[in-house]
Amino acid sequence: MPTLTINDITVQAPEGATLLEAARTAGIHIPTLCHLPGVHAPGACRVCLVEVEGARTLMASCVTPAHDGMRVRTNSPRARNGRRDVVELLLSEHEGDCTTCARSEDCELRAIAREAGVKEVHYQGERRPTRLDHSTKGLVRDTGKCILCRRCVAVCQNVESIGAIAPQERGFGTYVGPAFHAPLSEVTCVQCGQCSLVCPVGAIGERDQVDEVWRALNDPHLHVVVQTAPAIRAALGECFGLPPGSRVTGKMVSALRRLGFGAVFDTDFSADLTIMEEGHELLARLRGALGGGPKHGPLPMFTSCCPAWIQFAEHFAPDMLHNLSTCKSPQQMLGALAKSYYAEKIGKKPEDVFVVSIMPCTAKKFECDRDEMRDSGAKDVDVVLTTRELGRMIREAGIDFTSLPDEVMDAPLGISTGAADIFANSGGVMEAALRTAYEVVTGRPLPSIQLEPVGPMAAGGVHQASIQVNDVVPAWSFLEGQTVTVAVVHGLAHARQLLEDVRAGRRSPHFVEVMTCPGGCIGGGGQPRPTTDEVRQARIRAICEEDASKPLRTSHTNPGVTQLYEEFLGAPLGERSHHLLHTHYHPRCFVAKAPQAQKATPKPCAEARPES
């Protein structure tokens, strides 16, 4: 363990630590910008400069290893002036107006300018050219605000293995964007929004649809209902200064009522419903594969709750689309039910009900716009707002969030169990499905199982587990003595690897949960910023507490769901659910034409696009 002094304090740094990490262990803060722990440390922005005795120049602390006997100053005039100059230079090129920028509240550049003591920008120069990209449903990009830290590039390439964006051109003309100067909608971007989560400034963000919701709320002909995803309750508080991991379910409900929504529903309800449908689909597939029953789709079955993963599969795994569960995501199930089951109950036509979803996710904005998502006869979900947008909307309405009373969701689409809460965590959908499937098959509760991520997760991960099935009830005798293998993946780079392994036969799980965002939806692209590993851990804990606090913790015990089947749907996988709750997928892949006499077979779905 190297021992060094930082600002005359003796510090024992962990082996292999950088100066930045060593300083943090001693409680000394150094600003950073391009550094993204666990994902990338290019040492590019120079915002973290410190003075090292004996070194000719100031050193970037995020990439300089801590050595024995080093004497470091983070606070000397030279270090402070150096950092301030760097920040001033960044500001001199930055084409942004803080007063109107959607990012101003939590902008890292703004915070760093404050920290570095910038009072005036001494450099006058050309501003970065602005290229606006509004081509996708989920995201907007503005290169004028970009400071070229490349965090987004690192996340998109390394964590999600998409590589939709990269630095283009050179020198002052450098900008981050897709190939061919194309808009984001014309490359393989899956709109997960992870880039927007890590961007320190307002250069990538969600498409703001708050005004569309205000308009609907002010339309007397519309009955506007809202649903909230499981992950919102563990994160929304951060928009109002509450510590990460604060559970704000009750306050969120009262805030939504005060905004004027006619009914507050819970995506948890349809998460329970998803488990009923998807759990039965899994059992049917297992029966087909192991029990000699009629074939019901291939194994492994992949979850289908995450629209970014669905788009990924459509781009990169067109050969495996039949392995995706046909279940719609919970948000789309709830939308379809709000405009059929619920609309009937209150005597309204589907087009007179307006469904708003609050999601942790930018890809959900894309999902609700898919052509397949209109099974109620109208667009099943009209507008998706991210957690961040809801935070802004509540503030706009002048609601003092932290002092709100706790209220509860509306029946019938607001009733839920703990199994639905954990959808927000990576591993949660799997656990919820197993709780129900295991109980259906054996009549006993699922033994405890650890599926949510522990430890660092900024780069995603993969987790495999096996469950021994014994003493089954007679109807499921084909499962007697079987070992069911499941895998949980977060981060699409891991999903890509897992797909390769499955294709090559190196792994053969029965059921796979895939979430695009590291940690699952609690770390979604629409969640409050910053979302660091500590924040993810805190939100995961909060979700687990929420689950534990519920009297009912298995989806099939949700009385609202039971009632729905009795009154409306019939049975899981029945005719009506097939129509309203299930969907299909289509390949988005274009295989490149090989130059003639080409021997290498192109990968079936490499990053290929049609010729222009």
Add this chain to the structure above:
Amino acid sequence: MNTQEVDFTYRLWRHDGAPGELIPLLQSAQEHFGYIPRRAITYISGVTNTPESTIYGVITFYSQFRLQPMGKHRIRLCCGTACHVAGAQTLLDALRDELGVEENGTTEDGVFTLFTVACLGCCSLAPAMMINDETYGSLTPAAARKIIRTIRREENKKAEKEKSVA
């Protein structure tokens, strides 16, 4: 198959994913096609497992790579010291205007590509340019425009003749 084509396909075929192969691959693609077409980027991306965005970034970073085919006539305008002093900038402006392209650009009809070069080595003729192997010296903007128009007229005639034959 010409040798360049062999080289390009050979390189793609034996590519083993080693980093640093990207630039040689792009160079041989450019030798083969005269520029780097979109399908080559897509293809190289698939073979090397490098995102298209990264490849495009490399292409736009290095000025040696071209994304459009080369025009039939290559204009090389000298911007060396002597020519610069003698007004190469106004010539460049005139050529850009006449052709409707920026430096390194190719006209829509594919007849001209405009380059600037550091020195053509004929400083006594400043300001000078070369079109293919022909050198033109002591130019004025008007003279430069005239040369371009003459070539264009000839090209148009040729094109018409070909059309009437066909």
